[in-house]
Amino acid sequence: MRYGKIVLELPAWVEPFLARQEAAFNSMEARMRLAIELSRQNIEHRTGGPFGAAIFETRSGRLVSVGVNLVEASNCSILHAEMVAIVLAQQAVGSYDLGGEGRPSHELATSTEPCAMCLGAIPWSGVRRVVCGATGEDACAIGFDEGAKPTDWVGELHKRGIEVVRGILREEAQAVLRLYSELGGTIYNAAGGT
Amino acid sequence: MRYGKIVLELPAWVEPFLARQEAAFNSMEARMRLAIELSRQNIEHRTGGPFGAAIFETRSGRLVSVGVNLVEASNCSILHAEMVAIVLAQQAVGSYDLGGEGRPSHELATSTEPCAMCLGAIPWSGVRRVVCGATGEDACAIGFDEGAKPTDWVGELHKRGIEVVRGILREEAQAVLRLYSELGGTIYNAAGGT
Numbered sequence: 001m002r003y004g005k006i007v008l009e010l011p012a013w014v015e016p017f018l019a020r021q022e023a024a025f026n027s028m029e030a031r032m033r034l035a036i037e038l039s040r041q042n043i044e045h046r047t048g049g050p051f052g053a054a055i056f057e058t059r060s061g062r063l064v065s066v067g068v069n070l071v072e073a074s075n076c077s078i079l080h081a082e083m084v085a086i087v088l089a090q091q092a093v094g095s096y097d098l099g100g101e102g103r104p105s106h107e108l109a110t111s112t113e114p115c116a117m118c119l120g121a122i123p124w125s126g127v128r129r130v131v132c133g134a135t136g137e138d139a140c141a142i143g144f145d146e147g148a149k150p151t152d153w154v155g156e157l158h159k160r161g162i163e164v165v166r167g168i169l170r171e172e173a174q175a176v177l178r179l180y181s182e183l184g185g186t187i188y189n190a191a192g193g194t
Numbered sequence: 195m196r197y198g199k200i201v202l203e204l205p206a207w208v209e210p211f212l213a214r215q216e217a218a219f220n221s222m223e224a225r226m227r228l229a230i231e232l233s234r235q236n237i238e239h240r241t242g243g244p245f246g247a248a249i250f251e252t253r254s255g256r257l258v259s260v261g262v263n264l265v266e267a268s269n270c271s272i273l274h275a276e277m278v279a280i281v282l283a284q285q286a287v288g289s290y291d292l293g294g295e296g297r298p299s300h301e302l303a304t305s306t307e308p309c310a311m312c313l314g315a316i317p318w319s320g321v322r323r324v325v326c327g328a329t330g331e332d333a334c335a336i337g338f339d340e341g342a343k344p345t346d347w348v349g350e351l352h353k354r355g356i357e358v359v360r361g362i363l364r365e366e367a368q369a370v371l372r373l374y375s376e377l378g379g380t381i382y383n384a385a386g387g388t
Contacts, residue, residue: 005201005202005203005204005282005285006201006202006281006282006285007199007200007201007202008199008200008201008202009199010199071290071318072290074290075284075285075288075289075290076281076284076285076290077280077284077290077291077315077318077319077320078272078277078280078281078315078318078319083272086271086272087200087270087272088199088200090269090270090271091199091200091269091270094269095269096265096266096268096269096270096271096382097271097382115314115318116310116313116314116317117311117313117314117315117318118314119310119314120309120310120311120312120313120314120315120341120342120343121271121272121311121314123310123339123341124265124271124272124309124311124341125271125272126271145317147314147317147318148314148344148347148350148353149314149344150342150343150344151344153342156342159342188290188291
């Protein structure tokens with residue numbers, strides 16, 4: 001057995017891209033716009049699938065981390081945009097719990113609703129709100145599989161104290177999914193694809 | 195925003211521990227015994243929670259990767275044992291799909307049934323069989339939250355071509371969960387705990 005390791009880092013285009021953004025993300029739309037633009041840049045730079053995410057302090061709007069889909073680039077099926085954003089936010093605050101005592105409340109904006117894995121990761125992350133752009137159905141429409149989510153996944157998050165807001169700038173988010181499909185991007189559903 | 199990165203590596207005790215193991219893992223019990231022993235070593239070395247996992251080539255029994263829970267050690271809520279094993283197996287084979295064409299079939303042995311996140315990650319990983327020791331209820335019995343899984347999660351994996359075998363060496367696996375609880379180990383349910 002090889003004792004592999006993996007280094008998770010954002011693509012090189014992310015830092016200059018973020019340097020060009022406004023400093024404040026004061027509305028859900030502004031936060032979603034960043035997530036969607038990350039998804040678009042990720043396909044334009046050919047660094048991964050059409051998904052972007054970002055984590056903010058809910059009240060101040062301060063950007064804490066961003067994520068893009070890095071599955072193909074990293075040979076790693078778990079590196080969906082939401083997972084990357086969660087990992088990097090936790091590194092930034094120095095805790096595995098973004099909702100820990102004494103911390104400001106955090107929220108995750110994701111360009112497409114979370115798949116079954118990312119949905120399962122959200123309660124462990126400590127974020128208190130999830131803001132979604134395109135729907136799971138929109139992702140399925142271009143061939144991605146969402147996995148088996150609980151029927152009332154929104155209710156399940158609510159039960160754990162996590163608010164869900166759906167359909168913010170859905171058309172813009174959906175347009176990136178369609179563009180990826182038109183460009184012939186890989187649809188990588190491991191179990192479904194073989 | 196800081197441009198954090200994370201390096202995922204196994205704890206230092208893992209390499210000498212594995213060097214002491216038999217070369218062949220020819221039965222489900224032998225594979226499960228390794229996963230359980232990893233969970234036990236992880237708490238004895240105080241490197242994380244009471245969970246271990248390993249990925250094997252199903253037919254040959256060759257060990258491809260191992261994982262232990264690294265949530266606290268890495269400040270990263272997604273680093274459950276199964277996730278670590280999946281990431282490292284994909285690095286070892288050089289693909290995000292362990293079930294890709296031309297590859298031998300892979301299986302995941304996990305000392306405790308997967309939580310909602312790990313369950314969602316399994317179809318994307320490409321493994322074709324999941325072998326479980328302790329049950330989700332056993333983990334809940336010491337205070338861990340499994341998250342919201344689909345009611346028939348075994349059936350949902352079957353639909354995606356993934357076999358599930360439950361209850362292999364359950365008592366041994368359960369004993370490690372109990373030991374962790376007796377030692378006063380952290381129960382880190384982010385959303386539930388605050």
